[in-house]
Amino acid sequence: DGGITQSPKYLFRKEGQNVTLSCEQNLNHDAMYWYRQDPGQGLRLIYYSQIVNDFQKGDIAEGYSVSREKKESFPLTVTSAQKNPTAFYLCASSPELGRANTGELFFGEGSRLTVL
Amino acid sequence: GQNIDQPTEMTATEGAIVQINCTYQTSGFNGLFWYQQHAGEAPTFLSYNVLDGLEEKGRFSSFLSRSKGYSYLLLKELQMKDSASYLCAVRDGGATNKLIFGTGTLLAVQP
Numbered sequence: 418d419g420g421i422t423q424s425p426k427y428l429f430r431k432e433g434q435n436v437t438l439s440c441e442q443n444l445n446h447d448a449m450y451w452y453r454q455d456p457g458q459g460l461r462l463i464y465y466s467q468i469v470n471d472f473q474k475g476d477i478a479e480g481y482s483v484s485r486e487k488k489e490s491f492p493l494t495v496t497s498a499q500k501n502p503t504a505f506y507l508c509a510s511s512p513e514l515g516r517a518n519t520g521e522l523f524f525g526e527g528s529r530l531t532v533l
Numbered sequence: 534g535q536n537i538d539q540p541t542e543m544t545a546t547e548g549a550i551v552q553i554n555c556t557y558q559t560s561g562f563n564g565l566f567w568y569q570q571h572a573g574e575a576p577t578f579l580s581y582n583v584l585d586g587l588e589e590k591g592r593f594s595s596f597l598s599r600s601k602g603y604s605y606l607l608l609k610e611l612q613m614k615d616s617a618s619y620l621c622a623v624r625d626g627g628a629t630n631k632l633i634f635g636t637g638t639l640l641a642v643q644p
Contacts, residue, residue: 427632448630458538459620459634462574467629507575511630516564519583520630521566524575 419444423508423525428453430495431533438493438528440508449491450522453477454505463506466491495501495530503532534560537635539621544641545611553619553638561626567595567606568620570637576620580606605610608640616642 418510419508421442430436430473442449452460462475466485485491491510508530514520536558545551557565564583568591582588582597582604594607607618618637625631 450631452634453549457541457636459635459636460622460632462631465629465631473629505573514630519564519581520575520624521578521581522630522632524577526575527573529573 420463421508421510421523421525423528425452426526427527428528428530430530431473432532433497434532435494436502437531438495438506438508440491440493440525442491442510442523442525443489444510444512445488446523447488448508448511449485450511451481451491451493452507452509453476454507454527460507463493471525473527475526502530521522535625536635537621537623539577539619539635539638542637542639542641545583546641547611547613547644549605549611550607551554551640552611552613553608553621553640555604555606555621555635557602557621557623557633557635559625559633562599562623564624565597565604566620566622566624566632567593568622570618572617572643579619582600584634586609587627613642613644616640621633 435513450465451463464483508525509522560629567579570576580595620637622632
């Protein structure tokens, strides 16, 4: 089945450690996104990529890094510079916006990161 | 600035109808989405409006008024499984497909 796979689902990290969240999609979508979700807040965009080997900062990119070496993969690294990394992280992808589709986002199941 | 407002919480009764409102002020507009999200799960797509008017899809309908910066999601014949958060999101204008999300409305359906 086509979809988006995030791993790990749950992750614990000590302060000062970097951690990388995996996101893989087999939907053949060009665009991929990382969002962060905190209680009482909407989804906030961290990074997005519209094409391989290119990505752009979202609204809250500080303390995060990404790469887009392959169309299928868009890993997110939460660095020690991120002051409040405990959150639910959602990866999404979308087809190119066009007449035949709405460009809706397809989400992975999420990764819950807890910093101890 | 970019701002999307939704009520934080709503309660409704099984079998009833509920309307969840969303108002937005964004620098650009290229479509409005509604997503459903059960606790701890991924959001799932419900509806999309880009032109004014009502879009109906089974028990769910969504309305848009671009001049008023307003949308609502209407849920009919409520079921217990409809208890979830409902997220309103606006795609900003331009070449990207960036969505700006509201904080979501937590709907509790009671027997």
